[in-house]
Amino acid sequence: TQLLEQSPQFLSIQEGENLTVYCNSSSVFSSLQWYRQEPGEGPVLLVTVVTGGEVKKLKRLTFQFGDARKDSSLHITAAQPGDTGLYLCAGVGPGAGSYQLTFGKGTKLSVIP
Amino acid sequence: DAGVTQSPTHLIKTRGQQVTLRCSPKSGHDTVSWYQQALGQGPQFIFQYYEEEERQRGNFPDRFSGHQFPNYSSELNVNALLLGDSALYLCASSLAGTGLGKAFFGQGTRLTVV
Numbered sequence: 001t002q003l004l005e006q007s008p009q010f011l012s013i014q015e016g017e018n019l020t021v022y023c024n025s026s027s028v029f030s031s032l033q034w035y036r037q038e039p040g041e042g043p044v045l046l047v048t049v050v051t052g053g054e055v056k057k058l059k060r061l062t063f064q065f066g067d068a069r070k071d072s073s074l075h076i077t078a079a080q081p082g083d084t085g086l087y088l089c090a091g092v093g094p095g096a097g098s099y100q101l102t103f104g105k106g107t108k109l110s111v112i113p
Numbered sequence: 114d115a116g117v118t119q120s121p122t123h124l125i126k127t128r129g130q131q132v133t134l135r136c137s138p139k140s141g142h143d144t145v146s147w148y149q150q151a152l153g154q155g156p157q158f159i160f161q162y163y164e165e166e167e168r169q170r171g172n173f174p175d176r177f178s179g180h181q182f183p184n185y186s187s188e189l190n191v192n193a194l195l196l197g198d199s200a201l202y203l204c205a206s207s208l209a210g211t212g213l214g215k216a217f218f219g220q221g222t223r224l225t226v227v
Binding site for chain 1: 117146148153154155156157158161163168169171203205216217218219220221223
């Protein structure tokens with residue numbers, strides 16, 4: 001059973017469109033992180049959300065952490081081809097005092113010019 | 114300032130062989146974690162090394178072992194390779210006490226077992 005479920009698994013959109021990807025869990029995580037990974041590269045951290053209900057903005061990207069700290073979303077406004085990549089969410093844990101990151105399977109985004 | 118560097122970038126091994134992957138952490142970091150990312154999957158935690166000891170281990174068999182050196186660099190060893198070990202192996206470094214949110218990943222080593 002996947003602790004972190006991401007949806008959709010694949011997303012192909014036209015340049016300029018908006019999109020939202022989701023990360024859901026049955027467990028509470030102390031924090032959730034979003035990464036973008038390009039082919040042949042390691043994941044690059046985009047943002048960390050810690051507080052339930054928290055909203056963070058990074059240019060055209062908006063990240064939300066659910067009130068219960070079990071789910072998160074990433075919204076991209078006016079997508080550009082440079083946004084193409086694999087978007088991964090990850091939680092610290094499970095369990096208190098954990099040193100591991102638990103990742104979802106990711107959402108593969110393609111932005112068509 | 115060099116980030117996390119991994120070597121080699123690509124590797125092809127035969128089933129049953131042994132392999133060693135290497136990781137140099139980002140300057141100033143003292144903690145190294147290893148992850149396995151199979152095709153189409155998210156990274157899975159193998160283990161973390163801090164102060165030259167394995168601090169936490171994920172759900173991987175004993176064929177996977179590691180080491181951390183006094184200069185904080187690390188090795189991942191896999192014995193008796195199986196076809197299913199083919200994956201991208203990622204190293205992430207961080208500074209203890211700053212939280213995993215400050216972890217930086219290397220570009221990975223692509224291991225193919227034939």
